[in-house]
Amino acid sequence: MQRNHLYHKVWVYLNSLTSVEDSDFTNLFTGKKPNEIVLRLDPNQIIEDDFLGAKIFWINEDNNLLLKIRKADKRRVLRPYLQHIHSVSDDLEDQKRDLKLYMNVVDNQKGRWRSAPFTHPSTFETIAMEADLKNKVKSDLESFLKAKQYYHRLGRVWKRSYLLYGPSGTGKSSFIAALANFLSYDVYDIGLSKVSDDSDLKLLLLQSTAKSVIVIEDLDRYLSEKSTASSLSGILNFMDGILTSSCGNERVMVFTMNGKDHVDPAILRPGRIDVHIHFPLCDFTAFKTLANNYLGLKDHKLFPQVEEIFQNGSSLSPAEIGELMIANRNSPSRALKSVINALQSEGDGRSSKSLDEGGETSGVFGKEGANAVKEFKKWYGLLRVKSSRKSQSLDLSSDQKEGG
Ligand SMILES: Nc1ncnc2c1ncn2[C@@H]1O[C@H](COP(=O)(O)OP(=O)(O)OP(=O)(O)O)[C@@H](O)[C@H]1O
Ligand SMILES: [Mg+2]
Structure with missing residues (x-):
């Protein structure tokens, strides 16, 4: 029966x-x-x-x-x-199967995680990102999925970790959702402020399941705060995943940051972070993807004008441009005009590109424009720029060599 x-x-x-x-x-x-x-x-x-x-x-x-x-x-x-x-x-x-989003909670009567259905609609198709980079990410994920046997033989934890860095509103969180949808993995979103100490962090990892994306957002901000519950070494151990009981458990870890230049190099060491992905402010290519997604526009007579403005540098994030489009979704021309206006007024005096103080770290800021300059100046007085050791991990950011 x-x-x-x-x-x-x-x-x-x-x-x-x-x-x-x-x-x-x-x-x-x-x-x-x-x-x-x-x-x-x-x-x-x-x-x-x-x-x-x-x-x-x-x-x-x-x-x-x-x-x-x-x-x-x-x-x-x-x-x-x-x-x-x-x-x-x-x-x-x-x-x-239906995906789930888990969030850690302080009250741990019934385990450390609470779940909700994960229904974020973001996919790699809807993310505005350089096509080449997007394809690299996809094939990286696919080869990760196929590498089970390989990791087993090496006695390594079968995981892949990504660092997403870039200014606010450039699609980092949306990318994580797209990643989870692409892999059909559950998402475990770790709120570090709700972690009581290092052993709590271990517990969170132990209580997560295989085939999941484990996310820590704004890691740089957290690390820069002095009074935090989990130590740097606790986080490093967590990243290494040495505690995962079974090696057959595939996991993807994602960390997001606004900038990686002031972060302890140990965090960024190859093996801890396998892939670095830079999320730049909006450029013309990203703008076209957004116009297609939000306004259904493949082309428009105002596009050349928009392109020209982008050539002088932009300081708006995809999120800001997306909002303007959504607000004017009933009239594509009005939407484009409002984008043009916003770009022009934001551009005034903000798209400064020279950054002499930046030295070796300036490459990262090249495309991020004014926001990054602001960001940099904020940090510059506070922290000594650590000589960034040559990282051997895969850096998928397309614009490392630009700027300066
Ligand atoms: N590259 C992008 N492609 C498509 N949509 C984007 C992109 N960047 C931002 N958006 C839109 O802007 C909104 C905010 O983006 P998101 O939350 O992913 O940014 P973020 O980088 O995580 O920002 P923060 O650092 O503030 O958390 C989203 O709703 C998303 O639809
Ligand atoms: Mg985010």
């Missing part, structure tokens, strides 16, 4: 095969996602599959699934084939 789990897995697996579409007849259903239509195996449909060079047939006889393999192949492929179905259907189920 029990449900046959293998049957369910085979069913999920078969319905995912492209050969389902080869049937002359099929059943169509709406899926869970909006506008999703799914094909379902038709009764008496024969499905062909290929595995390790063997031809395999499945016949759906009134919902009994009949498997046919040639005798000569059976010994060799049957077990690995079933194993293959097992893991493919597990992956498919993972992708389907």
